[in-house]
Each structure stands twice: as C-alpha cells, then as structure tokens.
Amino acid sequence: MNALLSFASNFALGCYALASVLVLLRLLRGPRAQDRVFALDLLYVHAMLVVMVIGLRYQSDRYFELALLIALFGFVSSSAMAKFILRGEVIE
Template sequence: MNAILPFAVNFALACFALAMLCALIRLLRGPAAQDRILALDTLYINGMLTILMLGIGFGAAIYFDIALLIALFGFVGSTALAKFLLRGEVIEP
C-alpha cells in the first residue's frame, strides 16, 4: 500500500552494508590485535541488525530467532578473544 517502509528498509540495509564494509576494512588493516577484535565486535552487531532488517522487510518472525542467536554467539566469541588478549588464556584454571 504505502512505499515508505520498504524504502526505509532498503536505506537501512544499505547503511548496514556500508558499516560492515568499514568494519571489514578495519578488520583486515588493523595494526594491533585489539583493533581487529573491535572490528569483529562491530561486524557481528551490524550483521545482527541486517538480519533484523530482513525480518522487517519480509514480515517473517523467524528472523528474530536468528538475530538472537547471532547476538548470543557473537558476544561469546568476541569476549573470549578479548579475554585471550587480556590473560593469554581463555579458561583459567
């Protein structure tokens, strides 16, 4: 009926793609390891938002569960990497 919401969804998708590209360049270039982990952290949040955007665009509820899983596993992954930088090992005895 109205074209305003599809336009906004496409605009936001383009924004997130650009943001993921920025994070990817930083991930490949980043001088130190903490730069790369920061870029990875940004990348997973942007990917989760992209999935949510697809969910709005297609009007399907299943994308919510995918986004929740990406949020969960992204947090675990980047925290484990950051912890590794901090201590040299992930699980301490």
C-alpha cells in the first residue's frame, strides 16, 4: 500500500470516528424522536463508509458486500422506525 493511500485511509477513519461520536451525542440527547431516528440513520451510513474504507485499505471484495448489507439493513430499520413514529405501529 502506498503511503498516500495509507494516510488518506487513516484520515478518513479518524473523521468518521469523530463524526460518529458527534452523531452518538445527538442520538442520546436528541430532543425529538425524529432527531434520534436521523442520528441512527447517520450511524448506519458511517458504519457503511468505515467498512468501505477498510475494504479499500485491505483490497478485499468481502468488505464491500458487508457494506451493502449494512446499507440494506439501515434502510429497512429507518423505514420501520419512521413508520412507527408516524402511526405508532410497524405491522398493520
């Protein structure tokens, strides 16, 4: 791995870690339920991006498949939580 790519991946992982900590604070302190749902959705996005950066770093395709699964589960859970907030039930 070249030194520039190593530095860029370390920098990206540090930025995602800092952003995840800030989003976690919003998740815990969010005044409304919508803020908490949005923060949880952002945590899924950050997790997906971290997995993709690690996949680039180790040059493995398995990490990209894992990122796709994280994105899929993140979308489904965000949709379920939004429906629960709107209607009070998930399954009709």
